[in-house]
Amino acid sequence: xxxxxxxxxxxxxxxxxxxxxxxxxxxxxxxxxxxxxxxxxxxxxxxxxxxxxxxxxxxxxxxxxxxxxxxxxxxxxxxxxxxxxxxxxxxxxxxxxxxxxxxxxxxxxxxxxxxxxxxxxxxxxxxxxxxxxxxxxxxxxxxxxxxxxxxxxxxxxxxxxxxxxxxxxxxxxxxxxxxxxxxxxxxxxxxxxxxxxxxxxxxxxxxxxxxxxxxxxxxxxxxxxxxxxxxxxxxxxxxxxxxxxxxxxxxxxxxxxxxxxxxxxxxxxxxxxxxxxxxxxxxxxxxxxxxxxxxxxxxxxxxxxxxxxxxxxxxxxxxxxxxxxxxxxxxxxxxxxxxxxxxxxxxxxxxxxxxxxxxxxxxxxxxxxxxxxxxxxxxxxxxxxxxxxxxxxxxxxxxxxxxxxxx
Numbered sequence: 001x002x003x004x005x006x007x008x009x010x011x012x013x014x015x016x017x018x019x020x021x022x023x024x025x026x027x028x029x030x031x032x033x034x035x036x037x038x039x040x041x042x043x044x045x046x047x048x049x050x051x052x053x054x055x056x057x058x059x060x061x062x063x064x065x066x067x068x069x070x071x072x073x074x075x076x077x078x079x080x081x082x083x084x085x086x087x088x089x090x091x092x093x094x095x096x097x098x099x100x101x102x103x104x105x106x107x108x109x110x111x112x113x114x115x116x117x118x119x120x121x122x123x124x125x126x127x128x129x130x131x132x133x134x135x136x137x138x139x140x141x142x143x144x145x146x147x148x149x150x151x152x153x154x155x156x157x158x159x160x161x162x163x164x165x166x167x168x169x170x171x172x173x174x175x176x177x178x179x180x181x182x183x184x185x186x187x188x189x190x191x192x193x194x195x196x197x198x199x200x201x202x203x204x205x206x207x208x209x210x211x212x213x214x215x216x217x218x219x220x221x222x223x224x225x226x227x228x229x230x231x232x233x234x235x236x237x238x239x240x241x242x243x244x245x246x247x248x249x250x251x252x253x254x255x256x257x258x259x260x261x262x263x264x265x266x267x268x269x270x271x272x273x274x275x276x277x278x279x280x281x282x283x284x285x286x287x288x289x290x291x292x293x294x295x296x297x298x299x300x301x302x303x304x305x306x307x308x309x310x311x312x313x314x315x316x317x318x319x320x321x322x323x324x325x326x327x328x329x330x331x332x333x334x335x336x337x338x339x340x341x342x343x344x345x346x347x348x349x350x351x352x353x354x355x356x357x358x359x360x361x362x363x364x365x366x367x368x369x370x371x372x373x374x375x376x377x378x379x380x381x382x383x384x385x386x387x388x389x390x391x392x393x394x395x396x397x398x399x400x401x402x403x404x405x406x407x
Contacts, residue, residue, distance in 0.1 A: 002250070010035035013060035014148035014209035022227050029208065029230040031061040033288050037229040038332075044357055045133035046228035050195055050236055051342040051358055053224030054154035056216060057233050059194075059201065060209075065125045065146045067118045071136035073315040076110065079132055079289050081271070083278040087112045092175040092190050095279050096271045098252070102292030103251035104152060106245055107276065109192065111177065119143070132288060143272040148209040151233075152190075153199035155405065156223040161189070161200055168199075174406055183215030195233065196240025196404045205239060234333045239356045241400030244272060247335035248306070248351045250363055273302035273367065275399070280310065305373040306365055308401055309340075309350055310379055312393040313362035319390050340394065347372040350381050350394070359401045366396065386402045 010021070012034050019034045019037050031372050034042040040046060049055050067075055068202070076084035082095045084198045089112050106123025154159060165180045169189075172178055174300035177190045185208025193199030204212050217225065237244070245251050249269040268295065271277055280293060296302060337349040353364035364381070372379070377396040382389050 009033070009217065013058060014204075014206035015058060015060065015150065016169065018210055018213045019058055019227065020045050023229075025363055027229070027231070031230070034061040035398070038231045039229045040227050043229065043231040043235070046048070046226065047230035047235055047357055049226050050154050050197060050228055050232060050302065050382070052155065053226075054152065054156040055226055055228035056155060056213070056220075056230050057195075058151040058230075059151050059152040062121050062145070062149060063148055064108070064122045065120045065129060065143070066141045066143045067120065067123075067129060067138060068116055069136075069138040070116060071133075071138045072116045072118055075129065075133050075138050075140075076137050077284070077287065078081060079129065079288055080110065080292070081284070081289070083284055084110065084112075084118070089114055090177045092177060092192060094108065094175070096274070098271065098275045098289030100292060101132060101252070102270050102289045103252035103294055104271060104274070106255075107243075107274075111175075111190065113188075116183050123251060124255040125253070127255045131254065144389070148206055148212075150198060150202045150204075150213070150216070152202060153193045153195045153197045153228075153236075155196060155198055156220075156225070157197070157199050157208070159221050159222040160216065160225050161390060163223075164215050174350050176187070183211035185189065185209075185212045187212060187315070194240075194242060195236040196242070196400060196402060197236075198405055214391070231332050231350075235354050236358075238333060238352045238365070239355050239358050239400065239402045240404060241365070241366060243283055243306070243352070248404075249332070250368075269304075269367070270296055270302050272296060273304050274306050277301070281310050298387055301370065303370060304348055304367050305370050306399075307368055307373050308397040308399040309353075309364045309366040309379075309394045310351065310401075311350075311362040311364060312398045313355070316362075316385075316390060316393045317381065319385065323386070334364075340368060342372050342377075342381050348381060353381075356401055363401050364394075365399075 003358045013034050020192045023037045024041045028035050043104050080095050086226045093110040096104050098104055105359040106122040111119040158169055164182050172191050180187050185204050190201045191202045250266045250379040334353040340348045350364040350366050354361045358390040379394050381392045381394045
């Protein structure tokens with residue numbers, strides 16, 4: 001089936017037989033070593049379903065690193081700026097983690113499946129964890145290929161899950177896990193998502209993937225459930241003000257980081273720059289990067305702040321009318337950094353720029369000098385179009401662009 005797509009060097013996820021059958025376009029997204037649907041039918045319709053009904057989103061390619069053994073809690077606590085020792089079994093933590101210079105190695109979700117069993121879901125992290133495991137009785141293992149993940153997202157997602165499982169899910173709190181059965185497959189359900197909507201992540205073995213998919217689609221028919229591709233998911237996460245490594249910051253660790261088009265602009269960042277300071281627990285006596293982060297905090301925080309940018313898309317349209325030619329502004333989320341200036345001085349750059357259908361404007365995540373990052377500040381984004389640089393007005397606005405819905 002992959003041969004029919006004309007791709008080489010990629011593999012299908014455990015859900016590939018079902019996702020390939022549902023795709024009506026030729027748009028696929030390479031997520032090495034996997035390939036997943038980018039657009040099933042129309043990304044606008046898929047995003048609308050995510051915002052008004054429910055969607056199934058393929059998340060299996062996410063890297064999953066297991067830390068197990070007697071010293072697993074110590075290793076997790078050494079890496080994380082949050083307290084992994086107080087994390088309960090069945091609880092999920094979101095956290096950044098840093099190198100000794102306080103630059104972010106990655107960010108992601110940490111699942112605690114047992115007293116000595118953690119799974120980190122982020123970019124590839126195996127090398128970093130092993131580097132920090134010296135002297136500890138712990139096993140570090142990449143288990144990415146042994147688990148399929150679907151994200152069930154949207155305001156009707158709880159109803160779909162309840163119909164598929166025959167049980168009530170109203171008591172499952174955000175960032176909590178529980179086991180269930182869907183389509184005869186054993187599934188780990190967590191109250192999570194990357195869209196800003198009510199939602200769940202469903203972990204299943206590869207052999208249970210297609211039966212789970214079928215059961216969910218059967219249960220979701222009356223609720224408007226449909227699959228949504230990576231295009232819609234990426235737009236949704238920008239509307240929700242959520243960042244990703246490789247698009248919004250460079251990872252500072254030894255493991256592979258998604259490539260960026262212009263590494264001279266994309267930077268390694270501290271959690272303070274990326275609005276993640278609330279996830280740092282300085283009451284912990286020790287964790288990787290603690291002193292560097294304390295020093296940065298004492299100095300007033302990061303020199304830049306991540307903010308929301310509302311970008312004047314009408315200026316681009318006016319440019320096109322003047323030039324008499326069409327400029328494709330955003331075939332999907334634009335993750336090559338765009339310079340941001342204040343008069344003639346550069347004050348930062350913009351990442352993850354996209355049209356936000358749910359908010360009705362052009363938006364992006366701005367990494368702006370802190371003295372220029374106040375709400376309402378007026379700046380200019382420099383956009384390259386057909387070999388020319390177009391100046392587009394942009395205003396600093398609150399994040400997220402669209403409020404999160406958790407219940």
